[in-house]
Amino acid sequence: MTEGDIEEAERVLGVSFDESRRSILQSNECFDVQACPGSGKTTLLVAKLYILVRKWSYARRGICVISHTNVARQEIERKLAGTGIGQRMLNYPHFVGTIHSFVNEYLALPLLRSEGYHVQIIDDETHADRCELLLNTRPEFATARNFLGVRERKLPSSDKTIRALRYEGPNLDLGSAAGKLPCGLDTRSGRILSRIKHEVVDTGIWRFDDMFAWAERLLTKYPRIIDWVRWRFPVVLLDEAQDTSELQASLLSMVFPAEACKLRQRFGDSNQAIYDTGQSEASTDKFPADGFRSITDSKRFGPEIARLAHPIAPEPASPEVCGNGPRTLDGAPDPASISHTIFLFSTETIHRVLPAFGELLLETFPDEVLRGDGFLARAIGRVGVSPQGENKIPRHLGDYWGGYEAHAAKFEPRLDELVA
The missing domain is CATH 1.10.150 (DNA polymerase; domain 1)
Structure with missing residues (x-):
């Protein structure tokens, strides 16, 4: 990868990469990338994929991009849908999708169907x-x-x-x-x-877990398939690696261990791991592995939040996280002048959290900023139902807003904005 390749990716994606990110893009070694919140790790991964696909010459071998969710695929669709390279990324011989879809497509379903089983739905x-x-x-x-x-x-x-x-x-x-x-x-x-x-x-x-059992069955009965999968995908990129459960990690380590891959790089943030998914945290091929590289500057928050967050992070970054964002909108108050806010609530008052957050936004930002195109406010990230138990509140968005239906989030089309 040349400087010209990186500059072309920057132009297409509308970003600019510093030296630490450029070194990751140019490296063909196997390592993990520990990236702080808001560091643009998925954009970095997509940029690497963009450069690799432009140079890809194999007709039957591809790049495998696996994530805990479809964020990487959606990033490609959003930023590269109009380019020929973007279309090539999402089609044969490459794979971009979740670990579940990879296991289903290449391991579990072929054996399951060959043994005469019917698949109507996996849910x-x-x-x-x-x-x-x-x-x-x-x-x-x-x-x-x-x-x-x-x-x-x-x-x-x-x-x-x-x-x-x-x-x-x-x-x-x-x-x-x-x-x-x-x-x-x-x-x-x-x-x-x-x-x-x-x-x-x-x-x-x-169940989704059933597919992992069938995948193990395939690899146990026909171990040479492991060599075929590695030949089929000589380059493996994993996003959101911190959310990999033990069940998933053990299977991935069978198929794509770092020492057996031409190129394997994992991207994630151990401080953003989802620990209450009902799955055990991965101990096999734990992320990040020794020798990992760090991205410690965030465009999501400024230095004030970085200074407060660093001492209480479960796994403090070294060097210390640096806040370089967000970009201040015209007419908005200086982020340094805005007091931090923590909402305290009980199960009985949880329904008042979103209205209180809305009132805080109205008090903090002028009307012209709130109505502007560049303004975006996010309140709650978990849209799916957490399996941690009905009596453990909060679990997901529906606990804060009774009108939300979690199952609807599984289906397309998804709305870019929701006005209530």
């Missing part, structure tokens, strides 16, 4: 609802229903065994995402749970 909530329905309505399942009803009567719905049944490992052993099964599989209740799981998947309804 945890749909699977949980169907399992619970069978348990509660079938007379012959009364033994397990009574057993679980007594043992788990105080647990929130999301922590109940019946709603978390999944296959685990290459032998497709029955387990539960909620923890160890409360009964042996050779007991009457255990056999009922096995039967319920079997009946649900026979209708084509699966």
